[in-house]
Amino acid sequence: MTALDKPGFAAKARAGETIWTAGAFDALSAKLAEEAGFAAVMSTGFGVSASHLGAPDVELYTMTENLAVVRNMANALSVPLIADTDTGYGNAINVMRTVREFEQAGVAAMILEDQEVPKRCPAVANAVEILPIDEGSAKIRAAVEARRDPDTLIVARTDAFNEADGIARAKAYVAAGADLIQPISRGFQSFEALKRLRAACGVPLSLQILGWLESDLTPEQIEELAGLAVFPLVALMTATAAMRANLQALSQAHSTQGLPQQVAGLTAFKSFIGFDEVERQKAKFLVRELPASLALASDG
Template identity: 35%
Template sequence: MSLTRTRRLRQALAGERALMAPGVVDAMYARLVAEAGFEAMYMTGAGTSATRLGYPDVGLLTMTEMVDNATRIADASDLPLIADADNGFGGPLNVRRAIQLYERGGVAAVHLEDQVLPKRCGHLSGKQLISAEDMVAKVKAAVDARVDPDFVVIARTDALALHGRNAAFDRAEMYREAGADVIFIESPLPDDLPHIAPRFPGIPLLYNMATSGKTPFLTRSEIEALGFKLIIYPNWLLLSACEAARKTLEVLKREETIASVAPHVMSFKQFFDTARMAEVQELEARYGTPENSRTDY
């Protein structure tokens, strides 16, 4: 009997190596991460907002929009999915519903943050926090709401940038005592990093390799040495794709032909292979007729 995605995530977090989870924004990126051989993936809230709305991560997406995106991503790959759940989209009862919906959608873990509504990306300025006690209530609600005991609840605090290390650590300790499975201290600077793991022995820690550059771009081994067990890379794939798309558009505008770009992009066949055309064709052959089951693509 194969292990569930939640159980595999739990086992990975208990392993010796830090778990790397590239950020994805849709089902196709999930396929690419699986093809590349990673063991987990992360649904980025900022990337979801950018791709679905064309707006930054400032709390504009609703719970159902975020859950819908997470469900589509989880359905596209058997990899454990860690998903951004913002601040739980309201109070403890909203958090309960969010956890239930994410879990039903096939997500293996979510992280909740202690920001007010509307929230902001953790690496933007202008953040505001709810009280630590209110966040404790949300963490407890999240833990109570899960059906699968292996579903992972990650508690994030944004207090470091606003109130300093001691305040962030105090909050994180309260969230651990409330039942969080993983602690996520957002936006640590290089001077903060050596102090985090010694303060929180016995619980997995999350390292956010965001693109802002506030937290340093360390190697997996360097992050492991600092005591972190989970590394998320939120928007690197999306930013890579956007830059490639911009260059393609520049060439098309300038040359008025796509000919010089064609040798440098994924081939037609590679694209449909990643989209699992072979699986579709097998099903067509099983249920369809010979004329709609051709393999010459």
């Protein structure tokens, strides 16, 4: 499956054929997720905020800042990209522009949540402010109307902490045209609760494998419920732990000998990131040889 195979990606997700997905926070982590064998990649707003602003996920970045990161990720991938588009960055009219911009950037799906603007990450916030259900539904209707390709998936996320409210919202968002429903782990706290949501809303779920879902659910249980199954933060937390360990050791020893975490080899990394392909394209298209001084500089 390639990024251009949106019909196949959309059909699988809508049919509940689980697409296992890794979260990424920039183009490099997205490429590593694809290399690992994931069928799709999701941009995580939590990770984008942390890696690009060094700040928490409280919608501090703008739509265009997120779009720039997502566009680079889409350009680096040959598998579908699912974009975390937060609240759509405003009301239903803002959502329409958000959908068009991210669709043009090359994403295969967008996740829109029903919090008030600016949002707060429900994984860490004690409480969040939720839109009235009719306003949340209107934003989903606007997103569905704005997309130009019917195979661009609209995933409606409800941040309701209460199961009954979450089910009511899920049903309303499906009626508004949502392709999948994404609950938060705090709103549905058991496999049986997720099964009730899946039965009530009538479409597959998009599950972020965090909290109790990460520790308590088996892959088979997830596949019973989900069109999309995402591990959103493994890459971010892995990179953070590895860099922290090596940088702390480096600051003490002032030497790269004996670092606690393995470091990628430069030659292999240059090949992975595309230097070999650039050299092939240079040989194919550049009609003049680079001056020796510039060629030497480019080796650095």
